[in-house]
Amino acid sequence: MKSLVLFCLILSLGACAFNSKQQRLATGKQLSFQRDKGNCLACHMIEGGEDPGNVGPALVDIQTKFSTKSQLKALIWDATQFNAQSSMPPFGRNKILTPEELDLVVDYIWSLDAPVTGK
Numbered sequence: 001m002k003s004l005v006l007f008c009l010i011l012s013l014g015a016c017a018f019n020s021k022q023q024r025l026a027t028g029k030q031l032s033f034q035r036d037k038g039n040c041l042a043c044h045m046i047e048g049g050e051d052p053g054n055v056g057p058a059l060v061d062i063q064t065k066f067s068t069k070s071q072l073k074a075l076i077w078d079a080t081q082f083n084a085q086s087s088m089p090p091f092g093r094n095k096i097l098t099p100e101e102l103d104l105v106v107d108y109i110w111s112l113d114a115p116v117t118g119k
C-alpha cells in the first residue's frame with residue numbers, strides 16, 4: 001500500500017513537471033507573438049503564426065543553427081552584437097522584454113527545432 005501511494009506521488013510529480021514545461025512554452029509563444037512584447041512575427045515566419053513578415057529568416061530548425069541555448073539567448077538579447085546593421089530590436093539590452101520574459105521566449109524559440117512540413 002505504501003509503495004502504491006509513493007508510486008502515485010511520483011507519477012503526479014512527473015505530470016506536474018511536464019505541465020510546467022508545456023506551460024513555459026505556451027507563455028513563451030504568447031510573448032513571442034504578442035505585438036507589444038516580442039512581436040517576432042512582424043519579421044519572422046514562426047509555425048502557427050498569422051501574417052508573418054519576411055524581414056528576417058523563418059524561425060525553424062533552430063537547434064541546427066545554434067549549438068547552445070545561450071547562443072540563441074545572446075542573439076535575442078542583442079542581435080547587434082553579431083551584426084551591427086541588424087534591424088532586429090535588442091530585446092534584452094533595450095529592456096523590451098524582462099529577463100524572465102526573455103528566458104520564456106528563448107525556451108519557446110529553442111523548441112522550434114523541427115523543419116516546417118508545409119502545413
Ligand code: HEC
Nearest residue numbers: 038039040042043055056057065079083086087088089109
Ligand atoms: C524588426 C524586425 C525583427 C523583429 C521584430 C525580430 N527580428 Fe529576429 N531577426 C531579424 C533579422 C533582419 C534577422 C537576420 C539577422 C540580422 O540581420 O541580425 C533576425 C535574426 C533572428 C534569428 C537568427 C535566425 C537565423 O536563422 O540565423 C533569430 C533566432 C531571431 N531573429 C529571433 C527573433 C525573436 C525571438 C524575435 C522576437 C522576440 C525577433 N527575432 C524579432 C529581424 C527581426
